[in-house]
Amino acid sequence: MRAPILCGIALSLALAAPAAQAQTATQPVAGAQTATPGAFLNITPKRLTFDRNRRNGTIFILNQGTEAVTVDLSIGDRVMLPDGQIFPAEDAARREDVKAAVDQLKSARDTVQVSPRRVTLQPGRPQTVRVRLGALPDPADGEHRSHLTVTTIPPRDAGTTPEAAAAGAPSQLSFQIVAVYGLSIPLIVRPGDADVRATIEGAHIESSAPSATPSPEKRGPLVAFDLVRQGTSSAYGNFEVRVVGERRGAEPLGVVRGVAVYPEIARRAVRIPLSRGPAPGEKLEVTFTDDDTSPGKVIAKAAF
Numbered sequence: 001m002r003a004p005i006l007c008g009i010a011l012s013l014a015l016a017a018p019a020a021q022a023q024t025a026t027q028p029v030a031g032a033q034t035a036t037p038g039a040f041l042n043i044t045p046k047r048l049t050f051d052r053n054r055r056n057g058t059i060f061i062l063n064q065g066t067e068a069v070t071v072d073l074s075i076g077d078r079v080m081l082p083d084g085q086i087f088p089a090e091d092a093a094r095r096e097d098v099k100a101a102v103d104q105l106k107s108a109r110d111t112v113q114v115s116p117r118r119v120t121l122q123p124g125r126p127q128t129v130r131v132r133l134g135a136l137p138d139p140a141d142g143e144h145r146s147h148l149t150v151t152t153i154p155p156r157d158a159g160t161t162p163e164a165a166a167a168g169a170p171s172q173l174s175f176q177i178v179a180v181y182g183l184s185i186p187l188i189v190r191p192g193d194a195d196v197r198a199t200i201e202g203a204h205i206e207s208s209a210p211s212a213t214p215s216p217e218k219r220g221p222l223v224a225f226d227l228v229r230q231g232t233s234s235a236y237g238n239f240e241v242r243v244v245g246e247r248r249g250a251e252p253l254g255v256v257r258g259v260a261v262y263p264e265i266a267r268r269a270v271r272i273p274l275s276r277g278p279a280p281g282e283k284l285e286v287t288f289t290d291d292d293t294s295p296g297k298v299i300a301k302a303a304f
Helices: 099-104 162-166
Strands: 005-015 033-036 039-044 048-050 056-063 069-076 078-080 086-088 112-115 118-121 127-133 144-153 173-189 198-206 222-229 235-243 254-261 267-273 284-290 298-303
Touching: 039 144, 039 173, 048 056, 056 118, 069 112, 078 099, 118 127, 198 284, 198 298, 222 235, 222 254, 222 284, 235 267, 254 267
Parallel strands: 048 173
Antiparallel strands: 005 173, 033 039, 039 056, 056 127, 069 118, 069 144, 078 086, 112 127, 144 173, 198 222, 222 267, 235 254, 235 284, 284 298
16 A cells, blocks of 8 residues: 555744745655655654564665755654555544554554654665564464554744744734655564455446546546455555456556455445456456565456
8 A cells, every 4th residue: 555645734824924825745646755845754654563473673764855854753653544544543543433443453553663753864874773673462362563654843933933924014923834745665474373354345347436537637547445354464466457368468458556454344345447348249357466575476257
């Protein structure tokens, strides 16, 4: 699954300050990347998995921008919803429709440690972050997961200064908006043997993808289905949609990479935009290939 991208707003308020100015930021891009004014952050890998044989992991954060940026690193719990969205557990717990998923989440916060917890990233210089697994949970308790979140910290001079506030008109209220960005990757702890199994159910063609491609000119056919997790472990991999019996080397009609189904949900809705609709008489096949425990292994396949 794509690494989740988070965004918040920090407000600086002052009386008798100049007219409000909003600092703009580059639009975050897909994947484990995010942008903030003067800084473009990239984090690899997109996830870390720990088990009996792997107790230490390394993450690299690269500031590809032109200015230094300070970031905080924290570990928190996030829950996956059946539509694939990921929410902070405390927010999802207040929703009755998804509370059952929150109750199924098994946190890894008490078993993993990260260092450093705050760092200033200079442009073009990668920063190494160490993640270590402490006590291994009981294998009978199943897979645990938390998320490592990297959050930008606004510079000290981002707010309105006392001098600027004093220079404004009396009783004038103004504020400055500073975007706060973050990105998050899962930390997965598997104390026992991995059990990755899944099936594809209900594959069919839909006429358009308004949610995935909001621009009308980019709307087109898509394949819709549910990825149903059957094993006790999370499933993570890539999807391809192809024409059954197509010539060797033909391009797939649709590709989606980095899709996960975590243990707190039994199934996840998946939508794959297609480059074209199927021709009359064509049969399509959806393949889900592992990109975690056994990269390249076919986990699930369905023809329709």
